[in-house]
Amino acid sequence: MVQIAPSILSCDFARLGEEVQAVKEGGATWLHVDVMDGHFVPNLSIGVPVVQSLRKVTDLFLDTHLMITHPQQYIEPFAKAGVDSITFHAEAEGDIAEAIALIRSFGVKAGLAVSPDTPIEQVFPYLNKVDMLLIMTIYPGFGGQKYMPEMGAKILAAAQFRQEQGLDFLIEVDGGINTSTSNIVAKSGADVLVAGSAIFGKPNYGQAMQDICTAIE
Numbered sequence: 268m269v270q271i272a273p274s275i276l277s278c279d280f281a282r283l284g285e286e287v288q289a290v291k292e293g294g295a296t297w298l299h300v301d302v303m304d305g306h307f308v309p310n311l312s313i314g315v316p317v318v319q320s321l322r323k324v325t326d327l328f329l330d331t332h333l334m335i336t337h338p339q340q341y342i343e344p345f346a347k348a349g350v351d352s353i354t355f356h357a358e359a360e361g362d363i364a365e366a367i368a369l370i371r372s373f374g375v376k377a378g379l380a381v382s383p384d385t386p387i388e389q390v391f392p393y394l395n396k397v398d399m400l401l402i403m404t405i406y407p408g409f410g411g412q413k414y415m416p417e418m419g420a421k422i423l424a425a426a427q428f429r430q431e432q433g434l435d436f437l438i439e440v441d442g443g444i445n446t447s448t449s450n451i452v453a454k455s456g457a458d459v460l461v462a463g464s465a466i467f468g469k470p471n472y473g474q475a476m477q478d479i480c481t482a483i484e
């Protein structure tokens with residue numbers, strides 16, 4: 268069974284609380300929170316104050332995706348804001364093992380993300396230390412982009428490595444996931460499917476999530 272993580276990047280931010288409640292009523296147990304700094308990616312999104320407010324109104328698993336240049340600086344504030352997981356990019360500044368340990372020190376689950384141009388083998392040395400590997404299936408920065416089919420090989424390679432090494436990290440995919448792409452990513456080994464526009468762009472969020480799942484054969 269795959270997990271769907273609705274990405275609030277595509278929601279109506281003026282009605283954030285209602286949007287979160289609507290995906291919860293539609294069956295979501297995770298919420299994907301995209302944090303952008305206008306430097307690591309050419310876009311700005313949300314920060315710690317929004318997460319603090321979200322934590323007060325929802326018990327959903329807050330899956331935080333940091334698309335920022337200096338993740339270490341922000342691990343403590345996000346952890347203290349009450350997120351459940353923090354995922355940062357392998358391409359960001361700073362020591363990867365140190366950042367993972369820092370996330371863990373707050374009792375928060377740790378994830379490592381790879382952008383499309385980063386070979387998956389580059390993060391293999393860290394996968395015994397993480398709870399989750401996030402494979403970007405678009406260039407990070409914006410919702411509503413098209414899934415990059417060539418990322419399928421990375422998902423397969425990560426799943427194979429996990430099996431060979433007897434590891435149990437989750438594989439999350441992010442970008443262009445919808446009813447046409449959910450089957451291939453799930454079949455390749457993805458456990459958590461992030462979806463923004465394919466949920467918040469539809470009139471019925473619960474139905475949209477269900478459609479993404481039923482498209483998996």
Ligand code: DX5
Binds near residue numbers: 299409463465
């Ligand atoms: C983009 C974000 C994604 C984004 C996905 O950098 O990491 O989480 O919201 O949006 P869709 O599902 O529309 O591709």
Ligand code: ZN
Binds near residue numbers: 461
């Ligand atoms: Zn994301």
